[in-house]
Amino acid sequence: MNAEIIAVGTELLLGQIDDTNATFISRQLSEAGINVYFRQTAGDNEERLKNVIQTASERSDIVILTGGLGPTRDDLTRDALASFTGLPLKADEESLEKLKVFFESRGRELTEFNKKQALTLEGADVLPNDEGLACGSFLEHQGKKFLLLPGPPREMRTMFTQYALPKLRSGMEEQQIQSEVLRFYEIGESLLTEKLDDLIENQTNPTIAPLASEGEVALRLTVRGPSKETNEEMLYELKQKIFAEVGDYCYGEGDSQIEQVTAELLREQEKSISAAESLTGGMFADTMTSFSGASMIFPGGIVCYSNEAKIQTLGISEKLLEEHGAVSAECAEAMADGCRRVFSSDYGISFTGAAGPDPLEGYEPGQMFIGIATPEKTVSHFVNIGGSRNRIRTYAVKQGLYLLFQELRNKKGG
Amino acid sequence: MNAEIIAVGTELLLGQIDDTNATFISRQLSEAGINVYFRQTAGDNEERLKNVIQTASERSDIVILTGGLGPTRDDLTRDALASFTGLPLKADEESLEKLKVFFESRGRELTEFNKKQALTLEGADVLPNDEGLACGSFLEHQGKKFLLLPGPPREMRTMFTQYALPKLRSGMEEQQIQSEVLRFYEIGESLLTEKLDDLIENQTNPTIAPLASEGEVALRLTVRGPSKETNEEMLYELKQKIFAEVGDYCYGEGDSQIEQVTAELLREQEKSISAAESLTGGMFADTMTSFSGASMIFPGGIVCYSNEAKIQTLGISEKLLEEHGAVSAECAEAMADGCRRVFSSDYGISFTGAAGPDPLEGYEPGQMFIGIATPEKTVSHFVNIGGSRNRIRTYAVKQGLYLLFQELRNKKGG
Structure with missing residues (x-):
């Protein structure tokens, strides 16, 4: 069984965005043992969409369309598949009800345009959209399988893994x-x-x-x-x-990245951590609170971008800042100690350095100190990361998590 | 005149890498006024490659193939085009000479496999590869134009902009x-x-x-x-x-998103803002510090996930939390006031609510209060956002930025 992916959207053909949806679906299918021999991309044009569906259905068993299910005039994927198969479009009652509730709760009128998002093809199974409003469809027609998936990556990914893939898998040879x-x-x-x-x-x-x-x-x-x-x-x-x-x-x-693995270790050991962030500007806190249940292990953090903020919120002494500067092992350690004290947490972590593009206090972009305060000791690590401002900040958070992970793993082992 | 791009490579169909080449060529063509109506992706298989070339040449004037020009057994794009057009392959002397020099200088033998990289089609113009060894080709055949470009992005980009695009443009109306x-x-x-x-x-x-x-x-x-x-x-x-x-x-x-526009207004008005984040867990601070120059307008923020943290770091009264709860207009306003005071900033913004997946203090996921403290007044807004935990947090930050933007724009106007 082989599948062909059709990504729909003029913005793709204009080169405004990368087609990450095709990559995602390709990988998922490959892991499920379904071969992908061809992919196509088409714009928001019904005739040309019919053309690519025709081509795909001639050479592939499964045709997966993603994009063009929204409420605007440009969203024509449903219409193209209806026209190609000769099947009429009809409203899915459950999806329509969801739209009604959504618009009512916001005091807005449900227009005809918006109702389009509840349309499916006669005979198709509806695929629920847990992350948005446009429903998807799964259709078996003349020996071929067709999937209609939304274009926004978050909506597409959830719908594909939760609802579409199980349907494609059912009936596959038991491998x-x-x-x-x-x-x-x-x-x-x-x-x-x-x-x-x-x-x-x-x-x-x-x-x-x-x-x-x-x-x-x-x-x-x-x-x-x-x-x-x-x-x-x-x-x-x-x-x-x-x-x-x-x-x-x-x-x-498994799926757990370093933040989840570290959080799990904290939970196991019934310990908490707080953060004092200069360089990373809140990204560490954001990462620690990105999954639910964070409040048990992360009471909070302080983003202290200015020196005044470091003094006022963390109790860093003016003398320390004058003598060693804000980008220093001493400051990193005082920041880690400071947040540990303010939030009464078991551990404290801190980030101070040059995020770029300009050097800071004589340090080049990417040079930084990461402080770790534990119940027993406070240490700091000098780290040097290359690349853009965003890369430096992102990698700094990962690096901090690795250091914390090592600290916690040693505890566990000992 | 319209063009179709064919990206070649099994690694694409396995979802191992994003197809950034198609995006790059699409954008270049769009800017040159050449329409792209279709794109295709095919693997390293000669028969299927012929199939996609056939399809493309039926519906498009220009067929651009990228990838599959290298020295391995898997590199079959040239062979597929030769087989499709019926034109024989022949070595380009200049490219062959370059290969000889390259291998000689490294003391390695030039094998038959490696010589493949100097092959082009009879009647085609050779496109030099300034960044690598495989030459490209430009062919006019039966009223259609065909381009063969290498797959490595650096090689492809240089060859496309330096040598291929001028050939496509020649004879086009100046637009x-x-x-x-x-x-x-x-x-x-x-x-x-x-x-x-x-x-x-x-x-x-x-x-x-x-x-x-x-x-x-x-x-x-x-x-x-x-x-x-x-x-x-x-x-x-x-x-x-x-x-x-x-x-x-x-x-x-233009390119500036709401965070940059808001930051620019703050800079113009020489004002600063601090944040008190519960629901958004540092994401607002992270957003405000994601671009350089943030320290002028954003001294810092506090992530107060637990009630204790709200009391200790922002001076929220226990009585307020008992009477109204942490998810309340009162708490949002006290948080905005609190961070404004702690960081001595002109404005303060706060986020408190249920990020999900579980309800919090009787509020459903996505329900939240956003507080804004200004030099004149402190207000709060009730906001309701649908979707996953990550979507709720992301949209909450945007919503906060919109509210702040309105506040600042009104100042500017008045």
């Missing part, structure tokens, strides 16, 4: 596909893949694919086999080989 | 293209496009395209004409028509 992710820190992607070169090159089942993301390196291991037990055994063996080479750098497995 | 972006707040995409329905529908030059992004609505106006002056006049006229309908909702033009 078990399992995949695991190993997460690494303090090792670059090139060094990691170099160390595992032989394994990556010669491994066909399970496969090893490096995953790149902001300040993280991960490997996805994917195995296909007749039974769950065999698969797990094969994955286990491969993992042992990987750990033998680079096990020291692995901080976790 | 100027200009584009502007208008940014809106407190108006959904559907309401905006509804109000401008007639304009969007009947406008062909300039065109009006809605751009969707997280919690923002924008319109891109693009004009094509013989001279810059005429273009600017046409854009001006269109903008007047748009402002007449929805001018009240427009907060800015």
